[in-house]
Amino acid sequence: MAVYNVSLIGFGGVNRALVSLIRNYNDEWMKKLGFRLNIVGVSDLHLGSLISPNGVDAEELLKIKMEKGGLASLDGGCPDPRSMEVIRQAPADIIVEATFTDPKTAEPAISYCRTAFEAGRSVVTTNKGPVALAARELIKLAQQKNVGFEYEGAVMSGTPVIRLAKKSMAGADITGFQGILNGTSNYVVGRMEMGLSFNEAVAEAQEKGFAEANPAADVEGLDIRLKVVILANEILGANLKPDDVSCSGILGLTPADLEDAVSHGERWKLIGSAEKDEDGFVSAQVKASRLPSSHPLASISGATNAVTFSTELLGDVTVTGPGAGRIETAYALLSDIITLHHDRCSFTEKGDAE
Amino acid sequence: MAVYNVSLIGFGGVNRALVSLIRNYNDEWMKKLGFRLNIVGVSDLHLGSLISPNGVDAEELLKIKMEKGGLASLDGGCPDPRSMEVIRQAPADIIVEATFTDPKTAEPAISYCRTAFEAGRSVVTTNKGPVALAARELIKLAQQKNVGFEYEGAVMSGTPVIRLAKKSMAGADITGFQGILNGTSNYVVGRMEMGLSFNEAVAEAQEKGFAEANPAADVEGLDIRLKVVILANEILGANLKPDDVSCSGILGLTPADLEDAVSHGERWKLIGSAEKDEDGFVSAQVKASRLPSSHPLASISGATNAVTFSTELLGDVTVTGPGAGRIETAYALLSDIITLHHDRCSFTEKGDAE
Incomplete structure (x- = not known):
C-alpha cells in the first residue's frame, strides 16, 4: 500500500477529469491497485497555483470557480501561475503534466519535465510535444535521476498503444x-x-x-x-x-x-x-x-x-x-501511475528475495 | 543476461515452431531480451523422450525423424514418452507445456503443471484445458512454490489478449x-x-x-x-x-x-x-x-x-x-517467458535499491 503525492501542471479538462477520478475511486484504488493519490500542488496559466503539502481535497478542488486566479480561493492558493515553483517545492512524488502542446518547441512542457526530473520527481504526461521532440533526452535524464517517465496518453488517449x-x-x-x-x-x-x-x-x-x-x-x-x-x-x-x-x-x-x-x-x-x-x-x-x-x-x-x-x-x-476524451485521457495518466507503482514495487517490496 | 533451461512437453507443431525460433533467434534474444533458451528435456507421446542436462542443439532436435520413438536417435533420448520423469528430472527452469487439450478433464496437462510446480519449475502453456478447468488451483500452487505460471497462448495464440x-x-x-x-x-x-x-x-x-x-x-x-x-x-x-x-x-x-x-x-x-x-x-x-x-x-x-x-x-x-498458427502460438510461449524473465529480474537485479 502506498500514497503518492501528485502535482498537477495544467488544470484543464484532462487534469480535472483525473481529479474527479481521484474523488470517485481513490478508496477503490487503494484496495485494487495498492495505492491512493494525494494532490499537493496545482498550477494553471489561467487559474493560478496552489501548494498544499498535506494535500487538498479533490472535491474542494473541483468546486473552485473556473475564472482567472480561481485557485486563490483555496488554502495555499495564489492567483498567479507558478508552475516551476509548484514542480520544485510541492512535495510531489509524481508531476502530472497536462498542459497545451506547442508543436514547434514543445515548451514550456519540456522545461517542466526537466525541472521535475532534476527535483527527483517522476513525470506522467499526455502531452505529445515533449515526447515527440525530446523523448531521448528526457528518458536519459529520468534514468540518471532514477525517476519514472511515462506518456501512454500522448497517443490515442488511454487506449494502451x-x-x-x-x-x-x-x-x-x-x-x-x-x-x-x-x-x-x-x-x-x-x-x-x-x-x-x-x-x-x-x-x-x-x-x-x-x-x-x-x-x-x-x-x-x-x-x-x-x-x-x-x-x-x-x-x-x-x-x-x-x-x-x-x-x-x-x-x-x-x-x-x-x-x-x-x-x-x-x-x-x-x-x-x-x-x-x-x-x-x-x-x-x-x-x-x-x-x-x-x-x-x-x-x-x-x-x-x-x-x-x-x-x-x-x-x-x-x-x-x-483516441480522445477527457476521462479516457485521464485514464492514460492513471495507467502511467500504475506502471510507476509496479516499477517501484519491484524495487522496494520484493527486495533481494532470490 | 540469463540462460533459461526449458523442457518441452509435447513436441507437435507449436513446440517444434518454438525450437525453430530458438535456433533462429537465440543470439538476438540474448542481445535484445536479455536471455537465451537451452533445451534440456523433451517428451512426446509419439516421439518418445529426451533428457540432456547440458542442452540439446535446436538444429539437431529439428532433424529427428517424425516417427514413433524418433527422439531415441539423440544422446539422452529414449523411445518411450516419459513426461513426468522429464518434468521432474531434467534440470529445467521452465516447463513448456503444449500437449493436446482434453476439454473434459484437462488431463494429463493439469498433472504436468502440478508436477512442475512441485518440482520448483515455472510453467508456460498454450493449452486451454488446465487454464479453463484448474486455473485457480494452479495459480495458488505456483504462488506457494514461488514459481511462475503464464498462459497467454490459451486464447488467440500470441495476440496479447x-x-x-x-x-x-x-x-x-x-x-x-x-x-x-x-x-x-x-x-x-x-x-x-x-x-x-x-x-x-x-x-x-x-x-x-x-x-x-x-x-x-x-x-x-x-x-x-x-x-x-x-x-x-x-x-x-x-x-x-x-x-x-x-x-x-x-x-x-x-x-x-x-x-x-x-x-x-x-x-x-x-x-x-x-x-x-x-x-x-x-x-x-x-x-x-x-x-x-x-x-x-x-x-x-x-x-x-x-x-x-x-x-x-x-x-x-x-x-x-x-487466433491460431504454429509460429504465432510459439510466440505466445516466448511472450510468457519474457514475462517470467521480467518478474525474475524485478526480484534479483534491482534488489533493494530504494
Missing part, C-alpha cells in the same frame, strides 16, 4: 505500423463519404465538440505527424523529428475520389505510418490512402482510432479504441 | 467482453455469406488447413466456451466452469438468415461473451449474434480473431490478431 507494443508484444519484432490517429479527420472523411462537403463535415465535428475551432492541425495531418514520430521512435527505435515525416492531409480529397472508392467497396483513410527496412532505416509518412475493405483499418469509423502493428512472428495485430 | 486486459488496461474497470474467438467458425460463416453451403465452407476450411478433420468443437462453440471461461475468470474475476456457460454454435444458421442480415448491412458472427453486473455476478454465453455493421467485430473476417473489452473509464477497446 505504446504499452501494448513495447511490453505485451516484446520479442514479436515489430517492423512497422499504420494508424488512424486523429478522430476529427477520420470523422470528416467518413461524413464526406456520406455526401457532406468538407466544410459541412468540419462544422458538424465542431458542433459535436471534438474538432477544434481551428481544425488545421487535424485535417492537415500535423497532429498525426507528432504521433507517428512518437510511435516510430518509441517502437521502431528511430530518431525522427517531425520534419523527417512527409505529411499531407485530407484537403486534397474530392467527393469524386471518395465516391469512386466506395463504389469499389474501398475506403479513403488518413493514415500515419512508419516502416523499418532490413538495414534498420525507418521511413514515415502521413497520407490519405485508399484501403481495400479487407484492411483492418478500413472499417474504423467516426472518432475512433486504431493502429495496426506489423510483426515478424505474429503477423498483424490491431488495437482499436478511443 | 490476457496481458493487454490484465496489465495494460489495469484500473480501467473491465465490465465485460465480446469476442470472435474461433477462426474456423468465423471463416465458415463468412463463406456461407458468400453463398457456400455449410458443408462446402467446412470442406474449404479443412483444405486450407485450419479446420480439424472433426470440426465439431469449432462449429458447436465448445472451443470458444473454454476461452470464454478463461477470459471471464481471469479478467472479470469469475469462477466459472464450462457448464456454467450457455453454448450454441453456428449449426442453426441458415443461408436465409445470413442473406437477410447482409441485405440490411449486418453480419452474423459466433460471439463468445461475458458480462459482470453491478453485484459482481458474471454471466457468459456462446451464441451466434447479428451485429450492426458499426460493431467493431462485424468486419472481422476469415480466420482472424478479435475481442472487444468494455470498460468503465475507457469505453470499448478491441484487439484484433491471429
